[in-house]
Amino acid sequence: MTATFSRFGNDLHAGRRTVPIVRRRRTWYLISLVVIVILAALALLRGPNLGIEFTGGSEFQVAGVSDTEQSTARDIVREHVSDGEPKVTVLGQDTMRVQTEQLDSTETALLAEELAAAYGVSTADVSTSYIGPVWSGDITQKMLRGVLVFLVLVAATMAVYFRNLKASVAAMSALVHDMLVTAAVYGVVGFEITPGTVIGFLTVMGYSLYDTIVVFDKVRENTSGLTAQTRATFSDQVELAANQTLVRSINTSVVALLPVGSILGIGALLLGAGTLKDISLALFIGILAGTYSSIFLAPGVLVDLRRRESGIAAHTALVAQARRSGEVSGVAGDRGLVRTDEDPDGLDTDEDPDGSDTDESPEDTQRARTAPRGGAR
Known part of the structure; x- marks a missing residue:
């Protein structure tokens, strides 16, 4: 089984196989929305279980x-x-x-x-x-202030690192998703919200951002010199980056979940260590949600935010024109362009109307990333 999973990961990284992450992004959006709405409704019916540190x-x-x-x-x-x-x-x-x-x-x-x-x-x-109520109110204000400062600093840092504000917005969108899911699950389970819970939430924020940065760093690598070829669009290269980091994200999450799951299952539930429930549940749910959002949400949001940029839109049109004419530039090798007759989103068109081109095979996408730089047609 390990060898099979390893081959699967190698195929994803080489582009020989692909998981429709960006192409099916609306499906992932819908799944997240439905889950958040259902969990939030159940949590609101139960009501928040605030600890004495916040209520006095x-x-x-x-x-x-x-x-x-x-x-x-x-x-x-x-x-x-x-x-x-x-x-x-x-x-x-x-x-x-x-x-x-x-x-x-x-x-x-x-x-x-x-x-x-x-x-x-x-x-x-x-x-x-x-x-007392004054101390508990002060704790609540400091908690909210700390979270706000954390989000602002992280958003600014990511915008500078990726030299693109939209990449920061996409990452923060995934982070908000993780916080909503974690808070909703916490409310449904009914665990007490304590300062330990806040620590768990801040830890989840850091983990979620780390996973997203890994994906976006691969996106930046794949899209370097994007306009020097007319085989792969921006969304194609983001799709490839998400697939290349898929196995790594899963492995990292499994390793992180093992000790957290042990604390939650053995320490908190079996041994009754109540002081561990708050932080361990927040970490466990947050890591799961963060892994999902980093892989299935953040890349799609990035594509939606950037696909209408003049440079990316113009390059997407050039790729579509090259495919219609049967000519491709900036690609080594003698294999022809592999076309599909049906759009993955169910549209029988040459190009997805939302800007996510889907008419090439994973092999073509990988060759485009590794091909010598050529002039755009």
Whole structure:
């Protein structure tokens, strides 16, 4: 199986085989849109589960309990707090965490004593903490400010690196997709949103951008000297770049998902390490979404943003003219142009009306990338 996958990757890189990534980009757009809408609707029905760091309130942790029945803690809290339902979770194997609305020192001490008595532990085993609304509001503002600054700096850096603002916009579009999917899944699952979740989201941003930059760097390499030949259009070369980096992206994601999946599955779910759930779920879903968007969304968005540029549009017209006349420039070898009778998008035309030319074989696309530079016809 490994040898088969290796041959598949080699064929993609050499252009002998192709996955319709750019040509079927509207399909990938639609899949993403449907998934986001469904997940967002389910998440909104459930509502966000904000942690105490963002809402403020009092927290009690009862350690060394033999019975982790959550209803016991809820009944005790309801006797002291009339408004709001307490959040009761199990941490590890023998620790109960109870979060309530803001309580004063007297109420906090009394509730701690009753929780200790109910679970058969001493009051020393019950730790209490309090987070005020001012501190929680400050944390929320800093989180949003940090994310905004991160996005602005990354967008500017990518625009400078690729010398093209549209490449930065395409990458940021894929990043927004990843954040929406991760946030929606988080809301559907109902895990508590904590500062660890924010750390996970920032990590996902970095991973998603890294994968997209790898694809776009290959695009820049393939499109260098694009107008010196009339065999492959801009969209053809972007398609080739996406296919050439496909296996690499999958391998990188699998390697990254293995430890994260272990933390989520074994550490958080089996061992009950509640403090690991927030960051591990965000990382796991974010890596999956980032891999998908870097391969199937970002290249297509880049093509849609740039296909109407005067230089690219004119070159696409030259390629179409060369194909109609049966002449191709800037290509070594004696093999003729391989044409297809049907457009991959279902249009029986020589050129996809959206600018994504699809009338050549992967072999032709690869030869165009490696061919000597010639004059455009």
